[in-house]
Amino acid sequence: MIPNQLTVFFMTIYLLESLTIIVQSSIIVAVLSREWAQVKRLSPVDMILISLGVCRFCLQGTSVLYNFCYYFNPDDDLWYIATIWEFTNTLTFWLTSVLAVVYCVKVSSFTYAIFLWLRWRILRLVPWLLLGSLMISCVTIIVSALRVVFFKSHLISMMQLPGNNTKTETLRTFLEKNYVHQFLATSFIPFLLFLTSTILLIASLCQHLRQIRHHDTGHSNSSMKAHATALRFLAFFLIFFTSYFLTIIISTTYYLRYKSYWFWAGETIIYATVSIHLTSLMLSSPTFKKVLKVSCCGPKLPEAPGTARP
Template sequence: MIPNQLTVFFMTIYLLESLTIIVQSSLIVAVLSREWVQVKRLSPVDMILISLGVCRFCLQWSSVLHNFCSYFNPDDDLWYIAIIWEFTNTLAFWLTSLLAVVYCVKVSSFTYAIFLWLRWRILRLIPQLLLGSLMISCVTIIVSAIKHYIKSQLILQLPRNITKTETLRTFLEKYYIGQHLAMLFIPFLLFLTCTILLIASLCQHLRQIRHHDTGHSNSSMKAHATALRFLAFFLIFFTSYFLTIIISTKYILKHKTSWFWAYETIIYATVSIHLTSLMLSSPTLKKVLKVSCYGPKLP
């Protein structure tokens, strides 16, 4: 299949974005792995970030392979690559929501009993929560594999009854879309709740600081304002990613259209920006980026 000029344009942008995401994910994993080897420990946030880096790396490769193979070989059944993409995408949502929970519990100034209890327990539970996110995401593989098996086996057994075949195919597609959206909506709702609570907590603390006019309070106000801008930025782009995934899932676009590649460009542009914001949230990664951009500081 020979693509038109508009399709080639969007495919090129998508490919550049994919390479950027792969490099970003590799950098996160490499830097934090080196830190792990040198210091023999990782902070809870860095544990989530290194898991998210591996996840995004696999997610982007599966996306590239599935999209280009489906475009140039539309007759091939690439269900196994689609399952890998679905698994890593669901896991990325859960890891991002877990990161939001950790930030909310550690940074927020709420004094409710549930926050105090979580603040005491959350850091110890990170390995178990990472394992739980992995197990929940594995459910998507099981459901997707069952759906594919039913489509490939039962539908083939009803070749003469076109009505039953189409009814079964429609039911499977609606069930699959509903299950996929539910698996993404739950972690996104958790992420949204924690981020809004954290923004509310910072705004409340910022109002308290404004009553003081000391130099220390001015520096604190600047730090809180920077944190609020970062959170708003983080919220906007992850929400944009969620909405584009929902739209592309509910209104399935064919690979041969330019609109499909335009949607892919929008989706992974938000992913790249989201990864950049995550890298800037880690002191270790931020330090490496500063050294890479400006060089080491001379004594």
Template sequence: MIPNQLTVFFMIIYLLESLTIIVQSSLIVAVLSREWVQVKRLSPVDMILISLGICRFCLQWSSVLYNFYSYFHPDNELWYIGVIWEFTNTLTFWLTSLLAVVYCVKVSSFTHAIFLWLRWRILRLIPRLLLGSLMISCVTIIVSTIRNYIKSQVISMMQLPGNNTETEILKSFLEKYYKHQNLAMLFIPFLLFLAAIILLIASLSQHLRQIRHHNADHSNSSMKVHASALRYFAFLLIFFTSYFLTIIISIKYILGYKSSWFWAWETLIYATVSIHLTSLMLSSSTLKKGLKVSCNGPKLPEAPGTTRL
């Protein structure tokens, strides 16, 4: 099948975005893995970021393979690649919501007993929460595999001669079930993300107002740090919400692979992903330090007897 010029344009943009996301994900994993080897430990945020990097890498490759194969071979469907995409996409949502919860617990100034307990326990809980996110996402694989198997059987039955009314009803039911399953799988972690980020922004805003009230000097360094953090988390809220809405719309109103609008929509989805990854990279001091070392080269060892300032 030969695509038209508009489709080719959006395909190229989509490929460039995919390449950017793959490079960003690889950098996150490489830098944090090196830090892990050197220091033998990672902060809770960096543990989640390295998991997100691996997840995004697999997600983007599965998206590229599935979309292009489905476009050029519409009669065949790589359903197992679609299952991998669903799994990694669900896991991405849970990891992002977990990251928002960690930020909320560590950065917010709430003094409630639950927040104080979580602040004390969060480092020990992260490995368990990561494992829990993985196990919840594994349910997606099981459910999607069963659904795709039933769907393939229904399609085979429809090719047989006779009355296909019942098989059409079953096929329609499976399509509706797929939409509702994906909505449920994504809505729960997104709701958790939304609650954590809104609480965090509310806490930072309240603290910023208190600093302004008690300090007449608006150039105070503490106030600048709080304002910068507030902008960052507002930015994170906007772009992850945009990603969630584009995914939900694409699930609810499935566009045909032959349509130029499908590829336009894919470019919109993964543009938000690339911006979201950039913001996550800028949020980690470990990543920023590691990227500077990679760009500028390793520092020369200090002479014996010198002191570090």
């Protein structure tokens, strides 16, 4: 199959974005793993970021492999690659929601009993939350793989019988709709958790910022700058991850043919948001920022005052 010029353009942009994401994920894992080896410990946030880096690396690799293999060999059965992509994508959603929950609990100024209890225990709960995210993703993908194997074997047996074209097409349509519904359910739950946690944290920072404005001192001015920086970061974090979720849902619900340049345009939009989202994740880690500052400016430079650390 020879793609047209517009398709080649979007395919090239998609490939460059994929390489960028793979490099970003590798840097996150390499930098934080080196820090882990040096100090023999990692903060809970950095543990989540390493897990996200590994997931993003695998997710982007399987995306590139599946999209190009299916485009140039549409008759190949690549369901196992799609299953790996679905697993890493589901795990990425859960890990991002866990990261948002940790930020919300540790940074927010709410004094409700549930927040105080979680603030005391959240750091010890992070390894269990990571394990829980992995187990949920494994259960989800096992169910999805069993469903695909069952329906595909049933579909193959029906295709071998004469006069079953209508039933075969009905079963194929049902399989596609079933996949879409399961994907929506498994993605929406962690996304809702992420959305709730991020909105609560933004509301808490806004409330605290209003309280600071009543005390117009030099210290309050630096605190206001730090809070404003944190709010801008959270706003970008919310916008780009929400954009990724919506574009994934739209491209899954309204399936676009791989032969169309619209499919590759959609992939370009999706992974542009992923790259920006990864950049925001890198900037959210105090450990990563410290290593980056030491590498670029030298080890003895002091940290600038008023730096916001969500």
